[in-house]
Amino acid sequence: MNHADDGSRGVGAQYFHAECRWWSGPKFLWEPEHRWPNAPVEDLQEDDNEIRKSPTVMFVSSASQIDVLLQRYSSWSRLIKVMSWLLRFVQRSRKKVPAYLKAGTLQLVEIQQTSQEIVRLVQRQHFHEEYLCLKEGRQVKCNSKLANLSPILIDDVICVGRRIHRAPIAFKAAHPMVLPKSHHVSMLIVRYYHYVLGHAGREHVLSVIRQSFWILRGRSIVRQILSKCVSCRRRNAPTLQQVMADLPKERLVPYQPPFTYTSLDFFGPFYVKRSRSTVKVYGCIFICFNSRAIHIEDVSSLETDTFIQALLRFVSVRGCPKEIWSDNGTNFTGIQKELGLLFQDMSDERIKKVTSILNSRPICSSSDDPNDMELLTPNYLLLQRRNFFVPPGIFAKEDVYSRKQWRHAQFIGNCFWSRWVREYVPPLQHRHKWLLNRRNLAVNDLVLVVDNTLPRFRWLVGRVTKVFPGEDERVRTAEVKTKTSRLARPVTKLFLLKEAT
Ligand SMILES: [Zn+2]
Numbered sequence: 001m002n003h004a005d006d007g008s009r010g011v012g013a014q015y016f017h018a019e020c021r022w023w024s025g026p027k028f029l030w031e032p033e034h035r036w037p038n039a040p041v042e043d044l045q046e047d048d049n050e051i052r053k054s055p056t057v058m059f060v061s062s063a064s065q066i067d068v069l070l071q072r073y074s075s076w077s078r079l080i081k082v083m084s085w086l087l088r089f090v091q092r093s094r095k096k097v098p099a100y101l102k103a104g105t106l107q108l109v110e111i112q113q114t115s116q117e118i119v120r121l122v123q124r125q126h127f128h129e130e131y132l133c134l135k136e137g138r139q140v141k142c143n144s145k146l147a148n149l150s151p152i153l154i155d156d157v158i159c160v161g162r163r164i165h166r167a168p169i170a171f172k173a174a175h176p177m178v179l180p181k182s183h184h185v186s187m188l189i190v191r192y193y194h195y196v197l198g199h200a201g202r203e204h205v206l207s208v209i210r211q212s213f214w215i216l217r218g219r220s221i222v223r224q225i226l227s228k229c230v231s232c233r234r235r236n237a238p239t240l241q242q243v244m245a246d247l248p249k250e251r252l253v254p255y256q257p258p259f260t261y262t263s264l265d266f267f268g269p270f271y272v273k274r275s276r277s278t279v280k281v282y283g284c285i286f287i288c289f290n291s292r293a294i295h296i297e298d299v300s301s302l303e304t305d306t307f308i309q310a311l312l313r314f315v316s317v318r319g320c321p322k323e324i325w326s327d328n329g330t331n332f333t334g335i336q337k338e339l340g341l342l343f344q345d346m347s348d349e350r351i352k353k354v355t356s357i358l359n360s361r362p363i364c365s366s367s368d369d370p371n372d373m374e375l376l377t378p379n380y381l382l383l384q385r386r387n388f389f390v391p392p393g394i395f396a397k398e399d400v401y402s403r404k405q406w407r408h409a410q411f412i413g414n415c416f417w418s419r420w421v422r423e424y425v426p427p428l429q430h431r432h433k434w435l436l437n438r439r440n441l442a443v444n445d446l447v448l449v450v451d452n453t454l455p456r457f458r459w460l461v462g463r464v465t466k467v468f469p470g471e472d473e474r475v476r477t478a479e480v481k482t483k484t485s486r487l488a489r490p491v492t493k494l495f496l497l498k499e500a501t
Contacts, residue, residue: 003021003022003025003026004022006020006021006022007022066121067121067125069082069083070118070121070122070184070185071184073188074188075188075191075192076185076188076189076191076192077192079118079185079188080111080114080115080118081106083114083117083118084106084110084111084114085106087110087113087114087117088101088106088110115212116155116157116177118185119157119177119178119179119185119213120156120157122179122180122183122185122186123157123158123177123178123179126180126183127144127145127146127158127178127180129141129144130144130146130151130158131153131158134151134152134153134158135153145216146158146178146216149161149178149214151178152175154175157177158177158178159175159176159177159178159214160174160175160176160178160214161175172211172212173210173211173212176210176211176212176213176214177212177213177214178213178214178216179213179214179215179216180215180216181215181216181217181218181220181221182221186213186215186221187221187225189209189213189215190205190209190215190218190221190222190225191225191229193205193208193209194222194225194226194229199229199231199232199235201226202219202222202223202226205222205226206218206219206222209222230446230497230498233448233495233496233497233498234448234456234457234461234495234497235456235457237448237495237496237497238495239450239491239492239493239494239495240438240441240447240491240492240494240495240496241434241436241438241491241492242434242437242438242440242474242475242476242491243434243436243437243438243472243474244433244434245470245472245474245476246471246472248289250289250323250325251289251290252290252425253289253290254290254417254420254421255417256290256322257319258288258290258291258293258318258378258382259286259288259293259295259314259318259319259321260288260289260290260321260322260323261288261289261290261321261322261323261325262286262287262288262289262321262323262324262325263286263287263289263324263325263326264284264285264286264287264324264325264326265284265285265287265326266282266283266284266285266299266302267282267283267285268280268281268282268283269281269282270282270283279300280300280301281298281299281300282298282299282300282301282302283296283297283298283299284296284297284298284299284307284310284311284314286314286318286321286324288378289325290420291378291382291416291420292378293359293378293382294355294358294359294378295314295317295318295355296355297310297313297314298310359377359378359382437474439499440467440469440473440474440475441464441467441475441478441491441494441496442464442467442499442500443464443465443466443467443500444463444464444500445463445464445496445498445499445500446461446462446463446496446497446498446499446500447461447462447463447464447478447480447494447495447496447497448460448461448462448494448495448497449461449462449480449482449487449489449493449494450489450493450494450495460482460483460484461482461483461497462480462481462482462483462487463480463481464478464479464480464481464500465479465480465481465486466478466479467479468488475491476490476491477489477490477491478491478494480494
């Protein structure tokens with residue numbers, strides 16, 4: 001019937017002559033449309049030979065009540081207790097009752113039996129085929145998950161085989177009961193032993209569990225559960241990280257006087273001797289965004305008045321900055337450490353010395369080539385000394401050594417900025433830490449707030465109430481509510497204890 005069949009169902013080559021219907025198609029197609037045959041399409045019968053029969057597989061699973069009970073508890077010890085009482089009830093309803101079942105409290109032997117019974121129930125679900133093999137006295141199949149354990153049946157429970165039965169260890173430890181990896185009961189057992197062992201590490205927990213139970217791929221499940229343990233996270237977790245932010249445009253503006261864009265912070269306090277008494281002083285540090293030059297003023301307190309005085313002193317020496325940035329003070333703790341020793345005997349001379357030392361730090365990496373120019377340091381810009389490079393040929397000699405000081409200063413300044421653009425800016429391209437995009441902190445995450453003045457176990461736990469994503473949608477700061485206050489903290493000062501669900 002179907003003309004296309006001629007090509008696919010195989011006919012002799014002589015059949016394909018010029019008038020063959022396969023070339024021309026059905027005859028009615030050559031006629032006008034109104035003369036085409038109009039055969040009604042009938043509904044197909046269910047027993048039609050053309051209908052492909054596809055089998056439908058229905059699978060009905062009903063979890064037993066015991067299974068529901070196993071899933072119901074989140075603690076192994078509690079589950080054992082409940083099941084023990086249940087089993088006692090069942091046994092007491094029988095005629096012969098052992099004496100220990102009449103005691104008012106649960107006995108050790110009952111608890112051991114219950115744990116065995118629970119394992120047996122789990123094994124019936126997960127290793128049913130293996131159980132049947134062993135029951136009939138055969139070995140388990142080679143492709144079974146248990147094949148490499150040479151399993152045996154002890155008291156109707158699948159246990160690890162005889163490989164180390166000669167070892168001088170308890171019989172139970174030589175033949176631990178086998179449990180599947182992804183079962184609620186296995187998880188409860190790992191959690192229980194981890195807790196009982198005082199939040200011990202992975203290998204310790206695993207070795208103790210293996211005295212009684214052999215959980216398949218146990219190492220990975222122990223690692224998984226330990227990584228979620230809030231107490232362990234609280235003690236061990238590293239602080240959060242986020243990929244390093246892009247530099248603000250203010251750090252990349254050349255040809256500006258030093259301290260045009262300045263950041264500001266306090267450090268200290270330091271106890272210093274003045275005359276016969278000891279006084280408390282703080283340092284107020286101003287850092288130029290572009291040249292990384294610093295200026296330090298000492299202040300006697302953190303009050304507004306003393307700060308304004310320090311700011312005025314700074315402005316009188318360095319000029320008025322265009323912008324001052326402050327971040328509530330955690331940026332310069334490294335400098336604080338460095339300065340701590342020097343500030344033991346604080347005096348104006350000392351401050352000037354410290355400032356000078358820090359301003360002579362190179363702001364870009366050094367080179368091994370002796371022909372290279374001296375390293376760029378903030379002092380070149382601040383002092384505009386001429387004891388360094390004088391590139392010949394750019395300026396006429398009379399300009400360089402001219403008596404017109406402004407031309408000279410201009411030249412030195414230009415040298416600084418051209419080297420700054422060439423040597424200092426390109427390395428900023430590299431992010432030397434925090435290279436990867438991490439999960440953004442989210443509202444309702446449970447975090448631990450780092451406080452370097454307190455031991456770790458006294459750090460406050462808080463909940464994230466607000467996040468502040470940057471231009472690249474990465475969260476680097478979050479508002480955290482602790483039991484005492486609300487704080488805005490950088491993510492590097494927070495530990496994630498539990499993600500919001
Ligand atoms: Zn733990």
